[in-house]
Amino acid sequence: MTTFPGSARVEWVMGMPVSVDIRTALPERELTPVLDDAFSWLRWVADTFDPDNEDSQIARLNSGRTIRQVPELVEVLHRCDEISRATNGWFEARVDGVTDPSGYIKGWALERLSRGLCNAGAVDHRIVAGGDIRVRGSAMPGKPWRTAVRDPRTGVVRAVVHAHDLGISTSGRRPVVDPHTGKVQEDVGSVTVIGPDLGLTDAYATALFAMGPARARRFAVDLAAEGPYETMIITRNGQEISTPGFARRSGAADRLAV
Incomplete structure (x- = not known):
């Protein structure tokens, strides 16, 4: 075994x-505090x-209580608003007066963590x-x-993506609500989005799932395009069904017409 x-x-x-797998040849005395900091951030x-x-600051915001001046909170809410506009409201962090950035925050946090690991x-x-x-x-x-990109319903490997620098997000493990109707979207099995920023791949995957096929x-x-x-x-x-760039990275068979 290698x-x-x-x-x-x-x-x-x-x-x-959450797993963090570091392959850079650093001494253990340097890797241990790096991993400690990684999970402290999460x-x-x-x-x-x-x-x-x-x-939490989000719960305090939703209940009208005083919140701390947290730059990351302002950043996340601003980005969620931008993504909502970019997706014509199919990604929405504010519904019926309640703020919930869950469709973006995990990808955003892991993207920030990845950059931090590089800096370390x-x-x-x-x-x-x-x-x-x-x-x-x-x-x-x-x-x-x-x-491996797995079907979240069955665990079957649907594609294998090869990359040195990429974010990969799959939506479908948990129910996704159509923000326009408030109903759970049931016409899609899963959506996987790949790209350079994991926060955006996370949000786009959520929005695409909510849209329906x-x-x-x-x-x-x-x-x-x-x-x-x-x-x-x-x-x-x-x-x-894959866009051509996804198919090239993974060998997926069917492509969307462009």
Whole structure:
């Protein structure tokens, strides 16, 4: 068995197991505090943004109580507003007067963590939390990370993405509500979005799922035409439909017409 340099850790945070796998050849005395700081950051995010925690800043905001001047809170709410406009309201962090940035916050937190790891010298890493994955650098010298994209309903591998620097988000593990009707969207199996910013892939995957299959296909085509974000949609009957850039990275068979 080949042993790679680096270190890995899994902790339960943000309501799920989160794994940080560092492959950069750093001494243990440097990696241990890096991993300590990584999970301290994630716990801070959970404490600040969890709407179900009555002492979080989001819960205090929703109940009209005084909140602290937290720059990250302003940043997240501003970005959520931008994404809402970009998706014509299909991603919405404010519904009926209640603020809940859950569709963005996990991806945002992991993206910030990934940048922090790079700044600490741990440039080769993979972070996994539920349907969000952030890879940077190499899994081993000269080799990209190989990441399986699984159907959240069945666990079947639908694609394998090869990348040195990519965010990958899959929506469909939990119910997604149509923000326009308040009803759970049930016509889509899952949506996976890949791109350079995990916060945006997370939010786009949520929005596309909420749209339903027909509208999601059109939006995915436009999204790919405008920039670096590519999509794979799995319909309720199991059909895989991908934008060309996603198919090139993973070998997915069916492509959306452009």
